Amino acid sequence: MSWLDAYTAPKQDIPPRVYLAISTLVAALLMALWCLLSYGGLVREDFLPTPDAVVRAAIAGIRDGSLLVNTAVSVGEIMSGFIIASVLAVPIGILMGSFKVVEAAIEPVTNFVRYLPVSALIPLLILWVGIGIEEKISVIFIGTFFQQLILIADVSRSVPHDLLDVSYTLGASRRTVVTRVLIPATMPGVMDTLRVTLGWAWTYLVVAELVAGNKGLGYFILNSMRGLFTDRIFLGIAVIGLLGLLTDQLFKAGRNWLLPWAQDL
């Protein structure tokens, strides 16, 4: 039983083939369970659609354009909110982690706001900006910006002091230390933060669309529930999952491409 011994040691690598086999097996088991429950008639079809019903819903959704339009709307909202939040959070967060003056000014407010559930703010946002795309972007912005700020400030704070000090002894001015040392040193951590918070942005988007809206994947799911189209609900969820996976992989590839010098993930 030497292989069992080798595979059950904590923090030990296993052969890539074994890794892949285990992942595939679990995915296959889940799929099999779904087939058993749905095709086997163990769960009513309006609770749990069959896999082929979801595939048919996807084909129909692509044909009549509803799937693509709603996906495009959601992706557009996510990207707008996320990009606005990131463009502001990255520089402010870096300053907040490295300049006590900025930290004192911003951190207490941020800590207050970031513990407010974004969903609690939605009624107010609807009152202020309506139920259009502005509401979605606002929800995503509020949901991601303050979290990004805190995480990026931590990244900036953890840049070793010696790294700045050695730069001074090499003749660097304060400005040079900030632009050529502090900022580049934060980049891997910033990329990781963006990657994680983009995942959270999807959550806020769906919340925003469920509450109010007539477009987007959240609306697509909600509307399908009204007609008891469980296959379409599954489809909407699957699309969000796949888009999340896709953007995550893109971020990973982007990090390796933009920051080839950084330690691997």
Added chain:
Amino acid sequence: MRDAAGKAKLRISSVTLRFTPRTGNPVTALEDISLDVGPQEFSVIVGPSGCGKSSLLRLIAGLIQPTSGAIYLDARQVTRPGKDRGMVFQSYTLFHWLTVRQNVEFGLKIANVNSEQRARIARKFLAEVGLEGFENAYPKQLSGGMMQRVALARALANDPEILLMDEPFGALDSQTRSLMQELLLKIWESSHKTVLFITHDIDEAILLGDRVHVMTARPGRMKEMIAIDIARPRSVDVLTSAPFAALKRRIMALVHEEAVRAMG
């Protein structure tokens, strides 16, 4: 170890450093330290941990300011960090986003040295530390010893008036450390750059130094200066010689006294 005019390269004059931690009473880290380092001299400071040796080096670098007293380099008072005082830290301080060559060129680049000259200087110092062929590697591809060699080349490329070294080999394994000591001896014996080197390793202090200054436990004061009159060029063979043993016994006794006092 003074030049013809009797001037020290570096003069530390009655320096005291006191600070108040967020919680607790003011601490005197360094008290009334006076010390001269002559031109082209290799001076070493040893002392028990917590005696403030690193703080002293940071004061000289201008990274922190003394509570009282003053520090002079070539008779000019030190008030802020500058490239005339190059520093090598114990922690790895390479810029991870720059290649080995770009790391070595960092100080030259911010001084607006043109790229041809930068490349020439970087090549020279990378050859001196034995890292030809690694110019385009990123720090993540290097071992600890190689990273410290790049850090040394980076400090030397700026041609500082004095090289400040804060336990630069402290994080390395003993084999690598002894190779680094030999490398530093070789570089120093061909350049005679003024060096102030901090360590708690007595063997290292005797092997490298012209003079060894022993510090007291906190508050750090200068306890005694021991001249190391072992002929140069030196190699690690020195470590097994009779004069070495005698010096080591003497310095160990001094440091031990302070270590006991620190625990006391």
